[in-house]
Amino acid sequence: MIGRLTGTLLEKNPPQILIDVGGVAYEVDVPMSTFYNLPESGGRVTLFTHLVVREDAHLLYGFGTESERRAFRLLTRISGIGAKIALSVLSGLSVAELSQAITLQDSGRLTRIPGIGKKTAERILLEMKDKLGADLATAVGIHRAVPASSDILNALLALGYSDKEAVAAVKDLPEGIAVADGIRQALKRLAKA
Numbered sequence: 001m002i003g004r005l006t007g008t009l010l011e012k013n014p015p016q017i018l019i020d021v022g023g024v025a026y027e028v029d030v031p032m033s034t035f036y037n038l039p040e041s042g043g044r045v046t047l048f049t050h051l052v053v054r055e056d057a058h059l060l061y062g063f064g065t066e067s068e069r070r071a072f073r074l075l076t077r078i079s080g081i082g083a084k085i086a087l088s089v090l091s092g093l094s095v096a097e098l099s100q101a102i103t104l105q106d107s108g109r110l111t112r113i114p115g116i117g118k119k120t121a122e123r124i125l126l127e128m129k130d131k132l133g134a135d136l137a138t139a140v141g142i143h144r145a146v147p148a149s150s151d152i153l154n155a156l157l158a159l160g161y162s163d164k165e166a167v168a169a170v171k172d173l174p175e176g177i178a179v180a181d182g183i184r185q186a187l188k189r190l191a192k193a
Contacts, residue, residue, distance in 0.1 A: 002026075002060060006046040009039060015087060017062070019045060028062040029083075031072075031090035037064050052083055059083065067095045078127045080120065088115050089124070102128050104170075105150040108163055152182040156190070165190060 005028065007021035014035055019026050028047060030038075038045060047062035048069040061083060063069040068090055075086035089098065092113035101109040102125055110121035152173065156166035169186035177185070 002049050002051045004046065004048055005062065006044070009041055009043050009045045012038060012041060015091070017045075019047070019062075026060055028060045029087060030062045030064075031068065031087045032092075033090055033094055034062060034064040034068065061087070063090075065095070071095045071098060074128055074131050075124065078123060080123065085115055085120070088113055092116075100167075101125070104153055104167070105129070106153065106163070106167075108157065151179045152177075152186055155179075155183050156186055159187075161190060 005019055005021050005026055007019045007026075009017060010020050010025060011018040012035070015029050015032065017028050017030055017035070017038065019028055028049065030047070034047070047064065048066050049063070050061045050069055050072060052059040052061070061072065063072060072083075072086050072090060075081050075089055076083055089110070093101065093109060097109065100106070105125050107118065107121040107125055110116050110124060111118055116124075153166050153170050156169060157163065161169070166186075169189045170182070172189075173182050173185060
């Protein structure tokens with residue numbers, strides 16, 4: 001297994017890059033979140049990698065952070081989610097945003113990503129709920145019980161508020177708040193905005 005590459009960035013052709021490591025050039029597919037943080041061609045780059053060995057090819061995927069690689073690996077373990085869809089998810093959402101979407105069970109964020117339909121989004125949310133969402137919930141500042149905040153968020157979305165407005169209104173609610181009280185407080189905050 002190739003776990004990390006450090007070398008000179010030769011080419012950038014999204015989503016693929018070419019890295020020269022000691023005279024050997026590796027073709028590496030990267031999510032756009034990593035791609036945008038790469039140096040100019042000729043610059044030095046270090047990527048965490050994941051190697052996929054198939055009958056017809058050996059494919060190398062690269063990530064700017066260990067958390068991106070971990071999220072990619074978790075995504076590809078889900079039935080029906082391949083490497084290309086996992087790269088799309090990580091290109092459309094940062095790991096923190098993905099974790100927040102999973103914690104809040106917000107399929108709307110995932111369905112905005114090209115190639116992700118409602119069923120695929122729901123499968124991702126269900127299968128990653130106890131993995132990525134739980135592990136990174138504290139990293140993105142979510143300290144509430146998932147069901148209550150998710151119900152409050154869904155109620156605000158059903159009332160016609162945008163994702164951004166609903167998430168902002170739910171973000172500062174106290175831990176363990178009842179759903180009805182949470183909706184009332186969120187609506188008061190939205191009325192003031």
